[in-house]
Amino acid sequence: MNKINLFVFAAHHSSNNIAAQRFKGLLKYLDPAKYRVFVFTREPASGVPAAAAPLHADAEVFPLAGYCVGSESSTPSSLLTLLAAFIRPLPFMLANGEASANAWFVQALAKADRLCREKLAAGEQCVAIGTYSPIDALIAAASLASRHRIGCLQDFRDGLVFEPLGRPGWLRHALRKLIERRVVAASRLITSVSLPLVDDFRQRYPDKTAEILPNGYDPADFAALGNDSSSEKQAAAIVAKYVPAGAMLIGHFGRIGASDGSASKSLDYFIDVLNDSxxxxxxxxxxxxxxxxxxxxxxxxRATFSVSVLEPVERKLALQLMKRCDKLLLLTGSRASCATGKLFEYLAAGADVVCITGVHNAATAILAETGAGQALLTGEATAGSEALRKALSPSGGRAQRDISAYSKIAQAGMLDNWISRMVLV
Known part of the structure; x- marks a missing residue:
């Protein structure tokens, strides 16, 4: 049986951040007898170790140099990428030119184009997958799909225009809408992390299929923790150093306002309530x-209670620390679509999750659905010191937990079904 070739444009794949885990965990659980995977990613920054290669038996990763649209890219480089969303042949025309040497998506498309031609000539099916952010990956997937008339899945992890992401301003907002429309036009399937985002895509693009592909956890990551004595000892040493004997450990991991500025208000609320009680x-x-x-x-x-702040740590160590927490703290703000990646590692770590939030959102819905924790709204009178005291009590109202829907294994099955239908169209 001929394999299905997946051309995955995932700029973060070689990093160790939470964005990289979204497709990395999914791809490795696809059937290697059915799929061949090509991942086009960016080279890690100088001095930053590359993340481990995927465990899929028939996968190849291409770490490529070059800038993506964002604060680090020059204006001409960003304009070239955005222009390619409207002029599909442009990146292929510029593949060997000096002007595009620093554009990551041009390098990625040059390699993907050659491989795609080979596989199509051999009579095999091909599918392009773009994973936002950055926007470059979506544009690359749309370009490859349009050039070869193959299936295309565009994954909007954080949305693009539904909520105010990126720099504000009417011109940037209008440009995001135009770019989104162009990359969606080439797709047969749109995926995103939460129902509010997917409902928005369904409303604005009724001729396209949109599905929820939530973030999730990889069971193998947590199963491996028991065999990692080095990170286990590090975690034990950190807890011994910072946590008073007999104290309940409440852990928060990752960014807060750097990902969602409104979430910083939930941190202030949490500090103030604990200070006052x-x-x-x-x-x-x-x-x-x-x-x-x-x-x-x-x-x-400002905290008057026992607290410690650690710089970012290697992911295995972070997971070891999560496993040692009695409670896990989630801080979200005013974004209705928020389903931050750390939530799913919290689910797998096992401790009850206490979410302080400005609004009920996708994350609070998942906590209610799975029975993995509870949410306190900063604007409600009930979300005061008494409610927080109960949430942080040893019992904490623990309910029956069912987190199976958020396992990468289950989600890989969903992805397989979608792709299988796509290549039959």
Whole structure:
């Protein structure tokens, strides 16, 4: 049986951040007898170790140099990428030119185009997959799909125009809408992380199929923790150093306002409530692990309870620390579509999740659905010191947990079904 070739444009794949885990975990559970996977990603930054290659038995990863649209790219480089969304042949025409030497998506398309031609000539099926962000990956997938008239899946992990992402301004918002329309036009399937985002795509693009592909956890990552004595010892040493004997450990991992500025208000609320309630904060230690903004560090410095702040740590160590927490803290803001990647690792780690949030959102819906925790709204009178005290109590209202729908194994089955239908069209 001829294989289905997947050309996956995933700029973050070689990094160790949470965005990289979204498709990395899915791809490795696809049937190697059915799929051949080509991943086009960016080279890791200088001095940053590359993440491990995927475990899919028939996968090849191409780490490529070059800039993507964003704060690090020059204006001409960004304009070239955005122009390619409207002039599909442009990146192929510029593949060997000096002007495009620093454009990541041009390098990725040059390799993908050659491989795609080979596989199509051999009578095999091909599908292009783009994973946002950055926008370059979606444009590359649309370009390859349009050139060879193959199936295309565009994955909008964080959406693009549904909520205010990126720099504000009417011109940028209008440009995001135009770019989104162009990359969606080449797709047969749109996926995103939460129902509010998917409903928005369905409303604005009624002729396209849109499905929820939530973030998730990889069971293998947690199964491997017991065999990693090095990170296990590191985690034990950190807990011994920072956490007072007998104290309940409440952990927060990753970014807060750097991902969603409105979530910083939930941090302020959490600090203020614990400061004001001796009973709620008694015998508790809160550990923040990850990237924090200067204002968030200033908020934490106001804490009158036991607290520690650690710089970002290697992912295995972060998971080991999560496993040692009695409670896991999730801080979200005013974004209705929020289903941050850390939530799913929280689910797998096993501790009850306490979510402080500005609104009920996708994350709070998942907590209610799975029975893995509870949410406290910053704007409700009930979300005060008494509610937080109960949420942080040892029992915490633990319910029956069912997180199976968020396993990468289950989600890979969904992806397989979608792709199989796509190549039969």
């Amino acid at each position: 001796v009973e709620a904060s008694a015998n508790k230690h809160v550990m923040f692990v990850g990237e924090l903004t200067p204002s968030e560090r200033a908020s934490i410095e």
